Amino acid sequence: MIETEELRFRHGDERVLDGVNFTAKAGEVTVIFGRNGAGKSTLLRHFNGLLEPDSGTVFVGGDPVAYDDDSLTDLRRRVGLVFQNPDDQLVAPTVEQDVAFGPRNAGVDEPERIDRVLSEFDLDSQTERLCNTLSGGEKKRVSLAGVLAMEPEYVLLDEPTAGLDGTGCRAIGQFVESLTDAGITPIIATHDVGFGLTVADTVTVLDGGVIDYRGDTLPRSLADRYGLRQYVFESWTAPDGDLS
Amino acid sequence: MIETEELRFRHGDERVLDGVNFTAKAGEVTVIFGRNGAGKSTLLRHFNGLLEPDSGTVFVGGDPVAYDDDSLTDLRRRVGLVFQNPDDQLVAPTVEQDVAFGPRNAGVDEPERIDRVLSEFDLDSQTERLCNTLSGGEKKRVSLAGVLAMEPEYVLLDEPTAGLDGTGCRAIGQFVESLTDAGITPIIATHDVGFGLTVADTVTVLDGGVIDYRGDTLPRSLADRYGLRQYVFESWTAPDGDLS
Amino acid sequence: MHIMEGFLPGFWALVWYGIAAPVVCYGTVKTARIARDQSMTKAHVAVAAAFIFVLSALKMPSVTGSTSHPTGTGISVVLFGPAVTAFLSTLVLLYQALLLGHGGLTTLGANVTSMGIVGPLVGWLVFRSLRPYTDLQKATFGAAVVADWTTYLVTSLQLALAFPAEPGVSGVVDSAVTFAGVFSVTQLPVGIVEGALAAGLMSYIAMS
């Protein structure tokens, strides 16, 4: 369980989070919807201690987060964050080095673990490749593998479908399912209503710096009010099946 | 009118374009659909001479494109390209300098034109701001303004809705409409079916290095076959209007 | 290690501008000539300078309490050669003064001489003489360490010339030894850390 209590955070003059009370239950898929700039990424970064709130508390597994070095190390091993753009996340030169980056920093040197994760993501044959020569899809897989290699309890996904086509979105959907099957709790921030509703057990909406809605699903009228994506409803009137 | 005839282009060992016969009529909105990595960006870059084909011909306004410096300068004034990521496009340090970059290169020094474009994009009060202090949405507006300031005949938009929420997508939709109203012909590459169908007069699909489909709209079955986005259809079953 | 704005008396500020100027001009002309070629455009030159600037913003393991920052000139001279490095370093030092308040405008000539010209040149000579006998990584390590140490020795000499312990050559030598000795506490380990960074970077670049 990850919870926040009256979380407040300013960036310069702007109140990004203005008293957020958030709950994500362990074992459930929680989706945080919100328009561009609503503070979704800022909220996620509080969950693994990359940001420290101005006031309020973050609870992970029932305990309040502490901000000394040892507690943060422990927290970041338990809560993995997958960035929106894999280019921002791949820090090591080769695939193998990047996947092993987190575990090695944590002092864990288990080659078998790395090999297992690499093969789960179909990267066994790519270990020596340089990250910058990978395709977009391969980079995404490496970034997911690098986070899973730390064997986290929670995985935070920031706009996981940004820039992906249908095939890519479906793959991310399957990945989310595999997380819950493995007992890992995913928390997803997105403005992509189609994707988010497909995977969500619980839906929350972040707007104006607070949690503005919570439920099992998101009514269409709300998606529109929150400026989320639903272009497709208005437009797609073409008949189906008229071409093989 | 922009056309290509048997356009072929290799990137290393890979045949990205393998005999593309493409047509975009002047005054119409042409959308090029295709999955990630289908070669949409590569095709767009042939239209303004940033890439030179291995074989085949590009016609702009009926004339084949020539690749000497003078012809290219002229071509690039007529065909503006808006990159997917504004960070790749903004070349000057400040907003005003960036918007004036294209016209000044073309030898046009009309401060009124720059001022007009700046105010069209609601950037009048931002002229002295440094590009890296802008928000994502502001950067996008500067990148559009910089291309329009050249008063092109054609505007190429590469994945214009990538990473945008519903509000952002709608704004881009209105921008496309404003282009045709002003007599400028937009050509859009995207995998975002919802957005693309909303704005398109003509739809083409690029797949396997060739134009695989052309029509007024895109049947759902094809979207699926081409790996485009249509997540939302399978998922959104929530009743409408149950909240305010 | 840069000399602060206003620290050198006018005479010495001018002298170092006089020494740096012809070399930087030569480097500029040479870089401009390369940039006319299609393979390395103005955009490439600019990004190379930006890369060296940003290297100095990297977090490095702390030595003796304070955080240290690589100068990047060792890496630059191995990648681009001494003439281009002289030009790039001038840009980098200018922006370090204007954006970070490191170094200064009146002391730019002195800082360019030590960090952009003499240090990289000696580092480059070390690289060229080591390269036939050892691998790229070790040669780069040597070049970066020597470039860094030479830079700090030249800086010590520049300060000593401006502030001799007593008039005459022996006063200058005394001062230089004092400055070099005190700065060595931080600069010797910083040079080695920078060498390790440069060697690691070059080995990755060689892979790509």
Next chain:
Amino acid sequence: MHHASLEQIQATSSPRVEGRLNAYFAFTALVLVLFAPSRLAYVSALVCFVALGVDAAGRDYLTVVRLPVYFLLPSLLLVVLFTSGSTALAFGPFSVSWAGLDRSLTTGLRSIGSITILSYLIVTTTVPQLVAALQSLRCPRFVIDVSLLTYRAIQILLTELARLELAATGRLGFRTRRTTLRTSKSLAFSLFLKSLSRAEALNDAMLARGYDGKLPSATTASRGHSYVAVVLGCIAIAGWSL
């Protein structure tokens, strides 16, 4: 000092002198201080520019001034200690000469005076405005263009570095000295690769917009001539006449 915040400071500062004139103003003041025979010139520069700086940027100006001063003090201490001459003070093995005190005072005042000028320039003038000043001084086109492009590239790469550092922190990259060095090597390489692709992207973007070898430059009207005259006059009179 953090880079991004500097740009915010520049954006919000309201200097009495504006445009290219402001750059010439600061350059001239630096040269006057450098060559002034009297220490009074340093003091008058210090007073004038601290006033102008605080007036333009408030407390942010003092933050910018403070950092170089920390670097200055150890060097001054050395100069005091080793300069020979008749002894002024002695404690244990150390003795301090009158000449050393005099020299440190001169150097310290000149340096602090100059730092207040440079800091004023930093908080009030953006790089494009400075480059415009260089341009009107007939600096070669190549240098002007590369300077502007370098500045844009610095902006981009610093942003990329900040993102990479954040990602590395989340994956425990800066936990110990060893992991920090390894992480720095990796990040340096990532930055190198990003530099290469950025250079290509920048070049493409310039070509796509008809670049033919000249970048347009900033044009802010110059303003505040009276302040310039008064301040430079003060420094000159203090330096040469008093």
